[in-house]
Amino acid sequence: MTACTxxxxxxxxxxxxxxxxxxxxxxxxxxxPGSAVAAVVKANAYGLGAAPVAAALAAAGCRHFFVAHLSExxxxxxAAPAGTPIYVLNGLAAGAEAECAALGAIPVLNSLVQLxxxxxxxxxxxxxxxxxxxxxxxxxxxxxxxxxxxxxLLAGIDLRYLMSHFACADEPESPANAWQRDxxxxxxxQLPSAPRSLANSGGAFLGPDYHxxxxxxxxxxxxxxxxxxxTMAPVVTLIAxxxxxxxxxxxxxxxYGLTAPADTDRVIxxxxxxxxxxxPRRLGGRGSAFVGGIRVPIVGRxxxxxxLIDVSDVPGEARLEGAPVELLGPHQTIDDVARDxxxxxxxxxTQLGSRYARTYIGS
Ligand SMILES: *Cc1c(COP(=O)(O)O)cnc(C)c1O
Numbered sequence: 147m148t149a150c151t152x153x154x155x156x157x158x159x160x161x162x163x164x165x166x167x168x169x170x171x172x173x174x175x176x177x178x179p180g181s182a183v184a185a186v187v188k189a190n191a192y193g194l195g196a197a198p199v200a201a202a203l204a205a206a207g208c209r210h211f212f213v214a215h216l217s218e219x220x221x222x223x224x225a226a227p228a229g230t231p232i233y234v235l236n237g238l239a240a241g242a243e244a245e246c247a248a249l250g251a252i253p254v255l256n257s258l259v260q261l262x263x264x265x266x267x268x269x270x271x272x273x274x275x276x277x278x279x280x281x282x283x284x285x286x287x288x289x290x291x292x293x294x295x296x297x298x299l300l301a302g303i304d305l306r307y308l309m310s311h312f313a314c315a316d317e318p319e320s321p322a323n324a325w326q327r328d329x330x331x332x333x334x335x336q337l338p339s340a341p342r343s344l345a346n347s348g349g350a351f352l353g354p355d356y357h358x359x360x361x362x363x364x365x366x367x368x369x370x371x372x373x374x375x376x377t378m379a380p381v382v383t384l385i386a387x388x389x390x391x392x393x394x395x396x397x398x399x400x401x402y403g404l405t406a407p408a409d410t411d412r413v414i415x416x417x418x419x420x421x422x423x424x425x426p427r428r429l430g431g432r433g434s435a436f437v438g439g440i441r442v443p444i445v446g447r448x449x450x451x452x453x454l455i456d457v458s459d460v461p462g463e464a465r466l467e468g469a470p471v472e473l474l475g476p477h478q479t480i481d482d483v484a485r486d487x488x489x490x491x492x493x494x495x496t497q498l499g500s501r502y503a504r505t506y507i508g509s
Contacts, residue, residue, distance in 0.1 A: 157503040158386040158419050158473075162194050164202040165508030166379040170367045171203055173378070174350045178357045184210035186346070186364030187222055188235060193496045194368055194381070195504070200225040202509040203367075212362055216242060219251045231306070233273055237283065243267050254309060256283045258292065258299065265302025272303040273343065276333050278310040278326040294336045307343040307360055308334050315348025315356075318373050323349075327356055347372035370491035371481045382495070384474035384502070386417040386435075391457065391466050401446030401454055406431060413458045415442075417471050420451040423499030425473070426487040429453075433486045436477040438464040 175183045185208050191199035196218065200211055204226040211222050212233045222232050237256035238246055240263065246253055247267050254273045255261045264272055275284035285293065293299055310330040314320035327344065334342055341359035347366035349356045351373050366372040369381035394400055394414045399407045417435070421427040425448060433444040435455050442455045457465035474480060480491040487494070 158384065158417075158423070158499075158501070159505065160498060160502035161383040161385075161505045161507060162198070163379075163381050163383075163507050164198060166369065166381045167194075167199060167367050168202055168206040168509060169379045170369065170381070171206055171208060171363075174347075174361060174363050174366060175207075177350055178345075178354065178361055180354075181357045181359050181361055182210060183208065183350075183361045183363065184212055184233075184343075185367055186212045186235075186362050188212060188214035188218060188364070189496050190218070190221075192364060192368045192492065193498045195506070196221040197225045198506050199367075204230065205509060210360060212364075213251075216246055216249060216251060219249045223250065231271070235283075237275075238264055252306065254283075255303075257285060258289050261299060261303065265299075269302060269304050271306050273307045273309050274300075274303075274305060274340075275309045275311070276330065278330040278333070279322065280311055280313040280326075282311070282313075284310060290333055290337075297338050300338055305338065305340045308337060308340045309343040312344070312346060312349050312356075315346055315352060316373055318348075318352060323352055323356065351376050365492055365495075368495055369480060370495070371479075380476075380479055382474050382480065382498070384419075384472070384498075386419045386471045386473060388415040388437075388457075388465065388467050388469045388471060389418050389452070391415040399446075401430075402449060403447055405447060406445045412456055413460075413465055414445065415455050415457045415465055415469075415471075416452050417455060418452050419473065419499075420449045420453055422450045423501055424494075424497030425453065425499075426483075426489065426494075426497075428487045428489075429483070433483065434478060436472040436475070437469065439477060441477070442471075 185203045187196045190196045200222045214235045219232050231252050233252045235254050238253040238260045252271045254275050256275050277284035314322040343360040344358035345361045347363040350361050366378050369378050394412045396410050397407050419425050427448045429444050430447040434441050437460045442457050445456045446454045480494045484491045484494050
């Protein structure tokens with residue numbers, strides 16, 4: 147990305163550590179030595195850049211990639227070695243078969259109708275998803291019954307995996323995990339034999355009984371906690387600069403709505419990140435930033451392009467125009483921000499703004 151020097155000074159810097167993504171990938175590979183480990187790179191690799199992320203993971207030995215839409219296939223295909231399977235989680239819309247075949251993508255078939263439509267395109271590779279309880283995608287129990295009665299319905303495809311998805315793998319105590327695993331195993335045992343794919347990031351940390359033959363982690367690769375208390379290598383750093391600092395007298399409200407008046411004078415700094423950059427508006431009055439390692443609260447309402455932080459406790463130069471402010475980094479993870487914003491790390495990552503100066507390090 148190019149920018150004139152003066153603009154670059156004020157541009158917020160998003161740094162993505164590809165080596166950390168590879169370390170997280172290898173940690174999951176080590177958890178599941180008997181299985182293959184894919185990478186889920188849907189939604190532009192959770193906002194971090196599908197092409198550089200897929201290239202780094204392919205170089206580290208990853209040989210399976212999952213996207214959500216056909217439109218996401220090309221970026222991954224260009225980054226991975228020729229012939230690397232790219233699976234499309236959202237399935238195959240009616241009429242999209244020829245495009246899917248032309249892209250060389252492997253659809254995750256979610257119904258018998260999709261199975262029949264794909265069979266008409268020659269004996270092409272496919273994954274078949276069965277719903278083990280989440281009620282989101284995949285063959286319903288009655289459809290599974292029909293397939294068990296007539297396994298010949300599978301004769302028209304090259305079945306690579308039987309697949310299902312956990313609803314509660316981020317809650318290791320949930321009884322739904324064992325229940326879904328057992329239900330999936332029972333279903334698979336009644337269908338023609340094929341390798342199985344079951345575990346997302348949370349599932350990878352539930353233990354070997356939950357892994358199947360191909361794991362499908364996403365968030366854990368990108369530094370999100372897959373389960374409470376399981377910490378992955380942090381991947382993103384987001385640094386903004388202070389663009390103005392002022393002393394606000396006691397009693398004065400600040401920002402839109404003139405909220406957050408205080409009993410004493412305060413030093414308030416403005417940084418050029420707002421909700422249009424994916425920083426949740428919800429964090430006004432609840433979130434934090436770090437200046438010189440000191441926690442500073444986000445005060446007032448978050449604006450579209452800026453927000454206010456109370457730097458009264460920060461000494462000297464570190465609170466003046468041009469000083470760096472950490473929004474994500476060593477002091478604050480995506481899970482910390484998600485907790486403050488009452489959302490999940492996935493949403494924080496996938497909303498990361500397009501106005502940041504992006505730098506990739508490692509690999
Ligand atoms: C998004 C997704 C994944 C990856 O989930 P994480 O929780 O990010 O590891 C795996 N499988 C399916 C079907 C998905 O939709």
